[in-house]
Amino acid sequence: MTADSETASLMVDPEAVGAPAADANRADPVSELAELLDGLVSSRLRIDAVRIQSFKRIVDTRIELGPITYLVGGNNSGKSSVLQAIHTAVSCAQASVELGQQVVAEASLRYSPVADFSLLGHGAPYENRSGGQRGIVDFEGVPADSSVESAYRIEMYKARNHNNVGVDRSGMYTGFGQAICDPKTLFSVYVPGLAGVPHREEMSGYAAVFRKAASGDANLVFRNIIRLLAERSLLKELESLLESVLKVPVSFRVDFNSDRDLYVDVRLATGVDPGPRDHLPVDLWGTGLLQITQIFAYVLLFKPSLLLVDEPDSHLHPSRQKSLGVALEQVSDRFKCKVVVSTHSRHLITGASDAVKVVWMKDGRVESDSQKELTALLMDLGALDQLDNSTRTILCTEDEDPWALRLALSSTGMSEDAVKITSFNGLNNAFTAEAFREMAELMHSAPRVVIHRDRDFLTDDELAEWSRTFSDRDIDTFCPTRSDTEAYHATAAHIAAVTGMSLDDATTLRNEVIEMNLVALRNHHREKRRYANKKYLDGGAPRTEDLWPEDVMPSEDVLYGKKLLTQVEKTLHDRGLLARSDSLTAHPSDELRAELIAALGELVMSPSSTAG
Numbered sequence: 001m002t003a004d005s006e007t008a009s010l011m012v013d014p015e016a017v018g019a020p021a022a023d024a025n026r027a028d029p030v031s032e033l034a035e036l037l038d039g040l041v042s043s044r045l046r047i048d049a050v051r052i053q054s055f056k057r058i059v060d061t062r063i064e065l066g067p068i069t070y071l072v073g074g075n076n077s078g079k080s081s082v083l084q085a086i087h088t089a090v091s092c093a094q095a096s097v098e099l100g101q102q103v104v105a106e107a108s109l110r111y112s113p114v115a116d117f118s119l120l121g122h123g124a125p126y127e128n129r130s131g132g133q134r135g136i137v138d139f140e141g142v143p144a145d146s147s148v149e150s151a152y153r154i155e156m157y158k159a160r161n162h163n164n165v166g167v168d169r170s171g172m173y174t175g176f177g178q179a180i181c182d183p184k185t186l187f188s189v190y191v192p193g194l195a196g197v198p199h200r201e202e203m204s205g206y207a208a209v210f211r212k213a214a215s216g217d218a219n220l221v222f223r224n225i226i227r228l229l230a231e232r233s234l235l236k237e238l239e240s241l242l243e244s245v246l247k248v249p250v251s252f253r254v255d256f257n258s259d260r261d262l263y264v265d266v267r268l269a270t271g272v273d274p275g276p277r278d279h280l281p282v283d284l285w286g287t288g289l290l291q292i293t294q295i296f297a298y299v300l301l302f303k304p305s306l307l308l309v310d311e312p313d314s315h316l317h318p319s320r321q322k323s324l325g326v327a328l329e330q331v332s333d334r335f336k337c338k339v340v341v342s343t344h345s346r347h348l349i350t351g352a353s354d355a356v357k358v359v360w361m362k363d364g365r366v367e368s369d370s371q372k373e374l375t376a377l378l379m380d381l382g383a384l385d386q387l388d389n390s391t392r393t394i395l396c397t398e399d400e401d402p403w404a405l406r407l408a409l410s411s412t413g414m415s416e417d418a419v420k421i422t423s424f425n426g427l428n429n430a431f432t433a434e435a436f437r438e439m440a441e442l443m444h445s446a447p448r449v450v451i452h453r454d455r456d457f458l459t460d461d462e463l464a465e466w467s468r469t470f471s472d473r474d475i476d477t478f479c480p481t482r483s484d485t486e487a488y489h490a491t492a493a494h495i496a497a498v499t500g501m502s503l504d505d506a507t508t509l510r511n512e513v514i515e516m517n518l519v520a521l522r523n524h525h526r527e528k529r530r531y532a533n534k535k536y537l538d539g540g541a542p543r544t545e546d547l548w549p550e551d552v553m554p555s556e557d558v559l560y561g562k563k564l565l566t567q568v569e570k571t572l573h574d575r576g577l578l579a580r581s582d583s584l585t586a587h588p589s590d591e592l593r594a595e596l597i598a599a600l601g602e603l604v605m606s607p608s609s610t611a612g
Helices: 029-042 079-099 173-181 206-214 218-231 235-246 287-302 318-335 346-350 372-381 403-412 430-442 460-471 485-489 492-499 503-516 518-536 561-574 590-605
Strands: 046-055 058-064 068-072 103-105 135-142 150-158 164-171 188-192 250-255 265-270 306-310 338-342 357-362 365-368 393-397 419-423 448-452 476-478
Touching: 046 079, 058 079, 058 357, 058 365, 068 079, 068 318, 068 346, 079 103, 079 135, 079 150, 079 164, 079 173, 079 188, 079 306, 079 338, 135 173, 150 173, 164 173, 188 287, 206 218, 206 287, 218 235, 218 250, 218 265, 218 287, 235 250, 235 287, 235 318, 287 306, 287 318, 306 318, 318 338, 318 346, 393 403, 403 419, 403 485, 403 590, 460 476, 476 590, 485 561, 485 590, 492 503, 492 561, 492 590, 503 518, 503 561, 518 561
Parallel strands: 068 338, 068 357, 188 306, 306 338, 393 419, 393 448, 448 476
Antiparallel strands: 046 058, 046 135, 103 164, 135 150, 150 164, 250 265, 357 365
16 A cells, blocks of 8 residues: 555535525526536546456456446446446545555445455455455546546455455555545445335435445435435526426425424426426336436536446436436536446437447457447347357348248257347448448457348349448348248248148148239239339339239249238138147248358358257
8 A cells, every 4th residue: 555645635525515605696696506516527637547457247458438438238248347346446445545544344335246345356256465366446547637647546355354355555646546535525426227216215414325325325315315405505406407408497396394304305397387286206207307317416416526327228218318318418518527337228329429438348348449330230239249259140130020030040050159140120221231341340250241131022133233232341141032031931832841731732722812812912012112113223123014914923022921921821720720829930941941051151061050
């Protein structure tokens, strides 16, 4: 431990920011208080990067921070470990300073994500020996009122005595580490997941509220935080922040009389000139409103330098997720507070400003931190959760439910780890094609990307024009010969294989169904060809009537599989030729499987990709 002096903190104690003195000549006390807050945040230090070593999922990774940093990635990628490592390190440093000791009891820590602190080590517990396993968090940035780049390190390890934690601190202390370690402030506020609030809340003093917030349980004292804001004349500021996001007037009512009340009552109304009945208790607030109010309230009361939010988008409607993103940017800009968020929400990513940084994490390290558009695409695909270094081929399809492809793939014996099928709506543009190419290059396994689309009655020339966007970027395409993947489950051969009928009887039944639904099938063909003629017409597109002449039975390439499959299956059930509990879609199509094998080529011949 360094021999740095424990001088007074540069951060202002929230207790000192009380209500402005009454003054008849003061026209706008709220504006004056806002100016005071501006002065407080303008003199704070700036954290530009954190490096974390040996903490839960993380071995060693460094993350450069923007005003807002979104951490994205699959489950167990290390996103939450980053947030917890930062808050744990701050908690250890502040306990060490507060107690004046290098070794502190685990019980004295304001926050720890586990009961046994030593178990936070990556792959093995923290140790008490020279050169042993210990957690390390380095903060890099600039001190308050300075331009000098600085760093401060907090090391955490198992102390000799049971249930004790060792804390070593080193680096630039004055003006930098000093603010991080100040026990009178919440240098970081950690909001774990979707923070609900209890139905009732007894009045708590500032010290108790501060302690709960420091432990990551600010939601348990949410009403008291609103009450404390009211006592400090900061409620108007909170209302203003909410109005800037919600775009409607907001007003709070806070009731608590220490002589008669046990519980704090907080109510909120939206709209112009609300009446008493319009103010609703916290229990009746919408999830999005509650989440945004919590974030603004915590920052207003505690003025942290780092706001750490763990998956705030859980259970939030996409429209509310966008509002949440706006709220976070307001926090960052208004309070000069760095915001770090772990998220699975593409709505937060795609709606973010250029100042927002997106960090894709995988296996406890940074996979990419400079390709926001690509990361958003991968989130759309679900690829951040699905893809790993065993993935050799990514089969991307516009089918929302690619059940036929998955069924055919499983019947080939190919490993699901080797070939991943992902759904994505919007494959018909150059940007998406370029993003897929970059995605393959970015991944360590350098997988082959294959784009699937249904033929949808396109001619060979039209398909060649569509696929050129991808082939020019060395991306393969797979377009089955029938109109769609469902058509393969309505062939005479598939009907015979599933039902046990002869091929001749299956063909006869299928032809009957086609004749009964001829008008609907022809109408759908016309609609699809109308789209194709508009998109691919260059003077040489065939006439729809020539592809399926009037008074002529349809050829296989003009039959709409989805419609035909539904009607064939209904007829089979009605005639007792297929059990009600069975379905043509429950069995893989031999024909589709053969075309899929041909499209994926030599991959299926690899021993590593065949089923054992």
